[in-house]
Amino acid sequence: MSERKAAIVTGSGTGVGAATALALARRGWNVLINYSKSEAQAREAEAACRAAGADTLLVQGDVASNDACQAMARAAQERWQRLDALVNNAGITTFAGGGGNWDALDAEAFQRIYAVNVIGAFQMVRACAPALKAGGNGAIVNVSSIAGSLGIGSSVPYVASKGAVNSTTLHLARALAPEVRVNAVCPGLITTRWFVDGVGAEGYEKLKANYEHMVPLARASSAEDVAEAVLWLIEGARSTTGEMIQLDGGMHLGAAPRIPQPPAAAGR
Template identity: 35%
Template sequence: MGTAQTPLHDAVIVITGSTSGIGRAMAQELSTLGASIIVNSSNHHDEGQRLASELPHSLYVGGSITEEGFASHFIEEVIQHYGRLDVLINNAATTKVIPHRDLLQADRATWRTIFETNVFATFDLITHAAPHLKESKGQILNVASLAGIRPTGSSIPYAASKAALIHVTTLLAAALAPEVRVNAVAPGLVDTPWTEDWDAVRAQYQRTAPLQRSATPQDVSHLVTALIQTPYLTGAIVPLDGGMGLVR
């Protein structure tokens, strides 16, 4: 891959958790730029099929990234269908809303469930995708969170899982270079079904964030598209928070 903007035309891009919110916006934008998208979700199979049928050359593969054996089956299906993989976007995640002072509610089962999806299953996918990404001189894009950088977020286990994903990003950027670039975005509040009843947090963004609003899913997908198309970038963790990280 040279120094020119990385072309997306004919790129094969896996986006985990792409029937809703940020994942869906990325699927739509990257498809518009000519990429073939592999749409995924653990439920909402009809929605996934419908979205994939609307996007040219795209495919829906249903299943939870946490299922035993899913990562190898998923990547195998992509390679069988397209013969290559250029970008893995790790977007699927889970959380539980727990006030940070309520230590008892953040019990071990909660830590396990959140880390299982946000870190362990995500790393599993990376492991299975890496040989194919090395071959295509491809890249990994992790959807982290401002909660992985600042003392904020829906719960301490969630914030810690995103901090882990951020460090995994920097470690892999070194370990997989020069063939594979690895970057992450770290959004603050984004208006998606995940946060639809987070009115107090939204009001706080409107009041306090320098840009005076929460993000749209499209704000995130524009940044992801730019990072994917920036050939000299690896190991970057890019906050996207309307400046909120500056003020708390």
Template identity: 40%
Template sequence: MHEGVAIVTGGGTGIGRATVLRFAEAGAQVVFSYSRSEREAEDTVAESERRGLRVRAVRADVRDAHAVDAMVHAAVREHGRIDWLVNNAAVSPPVPGGSASDLEAIPDDVWDTVLAVNVRGAFHAARATAPYLRASRGAIVNIGSIAGLTGEGSSLPYAVSKAALHGLTKSLARALAPEVRVSCVVPGFVMTRWWAGREDVAERVRKRSLLGEPTTPEDVAQLVYNLATQRAVTSQFVVIDGGQTA
């Protein structure tokens, strides 16, 4: 059991939701943010209550530094400390045409949104929690993507944003050492709601992986928890993709 306080951004769905529940099951008190997924956030809280766990949802768009600061300060007022931050909030808006080779089809507003959420949002959360993580000698775990390694993903801006998040991981690990450990979980194909309507593509990806089975949000959440609570690991990237990039 690891009693403490965890903040998870984008905790209402998918990997974020599984991570919220994993930390709570281990004895942590969890505060998680959501932006648009209010119903899903309420469902996550309801599920935690059914299990007798301690979870609270806060609406906070990670693009807004003031909203992130307010969420962190509220968590500290309530719980007195922060031990872990999981930067999970991310977006991948559709690009007109859908082809990564069509550079003219990628509008500036898609770049602005993806980088603001996936990269600057993670920095906002790290900056807001850093004083408390230093005090607790805690950890940050960023949720990257194999798209940031391969350059191939749901869109070109998404892949670039995840590569930038990987770079942010390295930089934060140096900036916050030795008190705070910072590492990154790098998922491949994970069976989440994002694949709804794309089941044929998901099946092709699954067949190409060595293990032949989809990675679940719970698989990723377990790895996030392990990295967050491992005292001797920082500035590391752990791929979890079933052998998709082997």
């Protein structure tokens, strides 16, 4: 059995997944890097993790396939004879907006998004649960979204899928305790290619500017910000399970009233 802890991070070829894999590698973990389509970027992520001292596995697979999920779990256990953490990061959407672009949405869109975002996450948990429980101190982090709690996002099926991820997180936290903790992170706008690819460069810049003007902390999160929270839930949150951590710059608080400041008191 490897002395280094081992983790699987789905969808870790780019963005939050790649940043999370690298954060784990830098903390002394071995990492299975999973990708569906972005092979070149996944190989770059793997190289960065290896440079940080990790032993890595690079596995192509769509989490919507149960066979792919089972294969990832087997590969990690055969390589390291242990599994200590699972990060369900793989996710997809259809950018249809919230303004009634109904023609972009149909049953197929719902089914595909649910297959990856919800069913895929469950299938990964089911495949990995025996090894995570065997270690007695396992951790699962689901990468959700503020879409699941605020009801806003790129499309109705995406919003619904993230709400399902959140409720599934609560169920699994009960079902896998006490050996495994299950939590979720719920980012708002993240400065990765996800939004650029979805709405275009110009649309992204407008979205980012509006977001940073609106939220109390006046900033969007980076992939590294989200990875840092995931790492804390894996390594540091020993008494935390069933939580959805909001990483939205305070967006869930609502717009803050702009209260005029009183004039400075005149000197005596």
